[in-house]
Amino acid sequence: MITLTIDKKKVQVEKGTTILKAAHKAGVEIPTLCHFELCDMGIENKPGGCRLCVVEVEGRRNLAPSCITEVDEGMVIETHSTRVLNARTTVLKLIISDHPFDCLVCAKSGQCELQSLATQFGIRSMPYEGEQSKYRKDSSPSIIRDVDKCIMCRRCEMMCNEVQTVGALSAINRGFMSVVAPAFEMNLEVSPCTYCGQCVSVCPTGALTEVDHTNDIIRFLADPSKTVVVQTAPAVRAALGEEFGLEPGTLVTGKMVTALRELGFDYVFDTVFAADLTIMEEGTELLQRVRGHLAGDTNVRLPILTSCCPGWVNFFEHNFPDLLDVPSTSKSPQQMFGAIAKSYFAEKIGVNRNEMIVVSIMPCLAKKYECQRDEFKVDGNPDVDFSISTRELAAFIKKANIDFLNLPDEDFDDPLGESTGAGVIFGNTGGVIEAACRTAYELHTGKKLEKVEFTELRGMKGIRSATVDFNGLDLNIGIAHGLGNARKLLDDVRSGKSNYHAIEVMACPGGCIGGGGQPYHHGNSEILNKRAAAIYTEDERKIIRKSHENPSIIKLYEEFLGEPGSDKAHSLLHTEYFPKSNALTMHLKS
């Protein structure tokens, strides 16, 4: 252990600790900008580039950047001496001198870390005048890059390369010209980007933001000839409240439904219903593949991979084009919902699919891209018209001047609003496979589950494995969240080393609760834990907790689909995958 003094407070820390962390332990907070950490998940960005966290170390000539300087025995540190405060103010002014002054119309306004630091430091004038960097704006189906606002903290680069191993972004050029960009400064759309949105969720400024579809939705809500249907993903209800000042982990399901009705949506439905439907299809596929494998069918591909996460789908299309027959063919809940809403439900209420607009509220940015994919369109009409994020919904509610906190709780509409606890836990890492186990167990064994929770599948570890006893049949389950972790499991599948029967993958750390479209967590992993706990609470509160017991799902199969895996189910609820190249100038010969 090392003993040192920070702002006259003595503190003991382990060797190798940075001054920043030692100070935190001593109860002294040092402002940071480029530094970013999600500590529970081992995610850390510390290029030591911005120099905002400098402190004065006794006996050292220069100020030390606290995020990368390790403690020494007997160190005496001052974190807010005049010299330190002057240096930080100068650094901040220099950063701002190459940053646009359009805070009033910036998508990140109010959530921008540079803006809050400018407020904290009371920056009132800009003494530095000179050239500002000018780059081309880049818009993709999900993410907008406005790199004039980039401060080169390189958090996005760390997320994209180290955590997600996607490799779409890199710092390029040098000095004043340096910026984070895809290879050859081409658009994100032609890069290997999966639209997971983790770069957006860590960007301190407005350099990376989502494509906002709120105004498109407002246009259709005002059009009386359109029936506007909305679906809400499970993870949204566990995080939306944060945007209105509620404690993280506060469930706002009822208020959210009321707010959506007040905004003018004709039907407020639940993506959780479609999650139950996903389990029916994916669970059946899992059992079919496992049974086939046990019967000695060598054509059966195992493990089966979940396919609910569109970021993950993009990732394996880009990085594992040779394994496209391994993932489940089931569509994601968002797309299953769209397909059912514009067929079964549209028929029920006598509306032509072209007169129906399906909107999804998602914790996700990849969903924006997913709903634009050609295979999810019928004669050019998409099954899901627009997908907006949790953040966009919050902004929409605020724009409409709805007093969210004082709204009464209301229930989802029938029939696509009825859901089970199994569908709710889709929002957490491990949730999809747990929901699948609840159903597959009962279908396989014909017995009732004594205990519906499979706690061995839960947790926040990046890669988890568990063996689930299906009454004598041991199923090996793998779980990964974060695409870098998924890559490790998939490399094993490719090399034949994997002994899993099923693998669940979520692109974002923590699963959908940590999605790229969720309220900004600013590196506080406790927020993610609280959202995850809220999801499990919602599951416990549900009377029905197994997808195959959802009465509306049972009715949907009776009235419309037949049985899971039927031809009709296949044409509406299953999809195919396409190989994509990671290189920008080369295309695989088809």
Add this chain to the structure above:
Amino acid sequence: MSKKINIPPELFTYTERVTRANGLEVIVNLPKEKIEKINDICNSFDNNPRELVNVLHETQHAFGYLPAEVQDVIANNLDLSVAHVYGVVTFYSFFTMIPKGEYPISICTGTACYVRGAEKVLEEFKKELDIKVGETTPDGKFSINCLRCVGACGLAPVVLVGEKVYGHVSPDRVKLILDKYKR
């Protein structure tokens, strides 16, 4: 170290048109021999991603420049993202994505040449050829680059055209030098 297999040249077609940020359209075309050459260079470094700078050095030495499609092949062989390779290429001023001219002109702007008026000589070359530093004339004949000290300070200011050294160059000699190569 070699996690990925080298690209079998016959697997790829190279007919994609690439529009760069600056609007320049490049038609990608890498013949089989060039891919094999890149594969050889990568193999000689064990396809080790840590050897990226050396691989880029050798490749630029072989081809004269590092076009996008070459970087793509290198990234694939070394199991790196293309964005990362491009990041390294754009960081070091030595690497270039623009092919050098048939007669590459290097103007020394080291201290001695600078004080003897290299700046004016450089301006004259830029004016005569109507290109900037790092660019190549549309006919592919000339390109301009600056370098720091060729170790011939007694001849300052010094200009190299290809391997040929010109000493005591003054702005009014620029046109005469160029005329020799224009013929």
